[in-house]
Amino acid sequence: MGYQYSAESGGDRCRDCPVRDRAVCSALDDGERARFARAGRRVGVRRGQRLIWEGDPSTLVANVMEGMMKLSISTADGREQIVGAAGAADFVGRPFGATSGQNVTALTDGSVCLFPRADFDRAARDHGGLEHALLQRALKDLDRARGWMLLLGRKSAQEKIATFLLDMADRAGGVADFDLPLGRQQIADLLGTTIETVSRQLTDLKRAGIIALPSRRRVEICDREALRGRAETGR
Amino acid sequence: MGYQYSAESGGDRCRDCPVRDRAVCSALDDGERARFARAGRRVGVRRGQRLIWEGDPSTLVANVMEGMMKLSISTADGREQIVGAAGAADFVGRPFGATSGQNVTALTDGSVCLFPRADFDRAARDHGGLEHALLQRALKDLDRARGWMLLLGRKSAQEKIATFLLDMADRAGGVADFDLPLGRQQIADLLGTTIETVSRQLTDLKRAGIIALPSRRRVEICDREALRGRAETGR
DNA sequence: CGGTGGGTTGAGAACTATCAAATCGAGTGG
DNA sequence: CCACTCGATTTGATAGTTCTCAACCCACCG
Numbered sequence: 133m134g135y136q137y138s139a140e141s142g143g144d145r146c147r148d149c150p151v152r153d154r155a156v157c158s159a160l161d162d163g164e165r166a167r168f169a170r171a172g173r174r175v176g177v178r179r180g181q182r183l184i185w186e187g188d189p190s191t192l193v194a195n196v197m198e199g200m201m202k203l204s205i206s207t208a209d210g211r212e213q214i215v216g217a218a219g220a221a222d223f224v225g226r227p228f229g230a231t232s233g234q235n236v237t238a239l240t241d242g243s244v245c246l247f248p249r250a251d252f253d254r255a256a257r258d259h260g261g262l263e264h265a266l267l268q269r270a271l272k273d274l275d276r277a278r279g280w281m282l283l284l285g286r287k288s289a290q291e292k293i294a295t296f297l298l299d300m301a302d303r304a305g306g307v308a309d310f311d312l313p314l315g316r317q318q319i320a321d322l323l324g325t326t327i328e329t330v331s332r333q334l335t336d337l338k339r340a341g342i343i344a345l346p347s348r349r350r351v352e353i354c355d356r357e358a359l360r361g362r363a364e365t366g367r
Numbered sequence: 368m369g370y371q372y373s374a375e376s377g378g379d380r381c382r383d384c385p386v387r388d389r390a391v392c393s394a395l396d397d398g399e400r401a402r403f404a405r406a407g408r409r410v411g412v413r414r415g416q417r418l419i420w421e422g423d424p425s426t427l428v429a430n431v432m433e434g435m436m437k438l439s440i441s442t443a444d445g446r447e448q449i450v451g452a453a454g455a456a457d458f459v460g461r462p463f464g465a466t467s468g469q470n471v472t473a474l475t476d477g478s479v480c481l482f483p484r485a486d487f488d489r490a491a492r493d494h495g496g497l498e499h500a501l502l503q504r505a506l507k508d509l510d511r512a513r514g515w516m517l518l519l520g521r522k523s524a525q526e527k528i529a530t531f532l533l534d535m536a537d538r539a540g541g542v543a544d545f546d547l548p549l550g551r552q553q554i555a556d557l558l559g560t561t562i563e564t565v566s567r568q569l570t571d572l573k574r575a576g577i578i579a580l581p582s583r584r585r586v587e588i589c590d591r592e593a594l595r596g597r598a599e600t601g602r
Numbered sequence: 603c604g605g606t607g608g609g610t611t612g613a614g615a616a617c618t619a620t621c622a623a624a625t626c627g628a629g630t631g632g
Numbered sequence: 633c634c635a636c637t638c639g640a641t642t643t644g645a646t647a648g649t650t651c652t653c654a655a656c657c658c659a660c661c662g
Binding site: 315316317327328330331332334335348 | 641
């Protein structure tokens with residue numbers, strides 16, 4: 133399939149894993165992990181590369197080690213909706229299921245730790261801790277997905293953008309000043325709107341003095357309260 | 368809280384449970400279940416009754432025994448989005464989490480088997496089978512939620528209604544003829560649109576001869592292919 | 603027979619998408 | 633260092649959808 137396998141082969145593959153104590157694997161003890169690690173492969177991914185295809189048989193799952201991935205679903209005529217994102221230490225893929233319901237595509241260069249789904253499923257069944265970690269993540273993802281459904285179904289473009297910016301600020305650690313990990317088109321795909329609407333709403337917020345946009349990717353929140361107001365009633 | 372507790376008290380509460388071999392409990396063996404059952408209570412619910420509130424501490428979880436529930440989230444100003452539905456044998460509530468992210472409200476009269484979350488969490492940790500069953504459900508719910516995000520974010524009113532009708536027909540067993548379990552307002556809340564738009568789209572489909580609407584709740588699909596077409600490209 | 607609670611229909615306003623053109627920014631090669 | 637190019641973003645004009653508000657209908661009930 134053309135993945136780029138890293139040089140490291142046997143031995144303790146996890147030793148230098150950047151996410152070894154945040155990923156689901158951290159639920160395993162050292163012995164379990166050592167055995168489990170044999171099934172996994174560290175693989176580099178390039179921006180734009182697709183790891184998993186919507187509708188394909190679910191044969192792979194992975195932990196993200198570096199970089200950012202998007203989960204997306206498309207209509208037959210090419211409209212795309214981003215349904216989730218996964219960064220370092222997050223889990224992607226569909227365990228315990230015949231097919232994958234989403235595309236998984238790299239938004240940035242990065243690397244993942246890839247497992248054949250069958251091996252992973254077996255390990256999850258054998259080690260309750262791993263399964264519990266998966267359940268925790270699935271439940272959290274489910275809460276997030278459902279929260280986003282409210283945004284997609286019921287919020288105006290204004291509210292969508294404001295909510296999105298607050299969400300991003302939170303993820304960046306609650307700071308007022310951060311870089312967007314997404315381009316305008318991807319923001320549109322996430323919010324269920326168009327690139328032009330995203331652009332217009334951003335410049336509206338800028339003109340209102342609520343945010344500043346020093347460069348394409350950078351955002352400064354100048355008036356968090358006002359932004360919060362628009363996230364709730366920005367009709 | 369005013370729940371209506373049923374008369375049955377001790378003994379084998381599960382014996383006459385209508386969903387005993389489809390609910391998550393079916394992952395337990397008889398001995399486990401007997402012990403587990405002591406923590407649960409069968410409770411009747413009336414149409415409109417809310418079991419769980421969005422944002423409240425998560426103290427209860429439940430298996431639905433009879434009837435249908437909706438999961439919903441609301442904005443501060445009262446707009447509502449339905450984010451899921453639960454029928455007989457489905458599980459509701461937020462295990463392993465401090466707060467519930469959704470409202471759970473009965474759409475019809477029915478009954479549920481209610482557990483204090485703490486007891487349920489403990490049981491899930493002790494019995495891997497139960498946890499696995501929960502994971503399976505969470506993953507399926509997650510797939511469904513994400514699929515619905517595509518509809519909410521990217522589909523036109525026409526496509527939403529057509530998709531909804533096909534979905535309902537599937538759930539009813541793939542028949543061409545079924546009763547809607549939801550009123551117009553609830554369909555609107557599910558599809559992220561308004562009651563008027565739902566009504567208009569339905570009459571459009573009726574005028575086109577694709578469906579018939581013999582009564583308020585009943586739908587007949589006359590031309591499934593045409594309906595499928597509108598679910599994909601009904602712009 | 604007058605309520606009542608859905609549901610439908612109509613008209614106009616408000617948003618948002620669409621299409622097209624102008625701008626911007628980072629590279630590139632001279 | 634400057635013109636030039638390419639992709640991303642912004643802006644403008646316009647068309648379409650969908651929402652909103654209001655009136656009307658209809659089946660059912662006391």
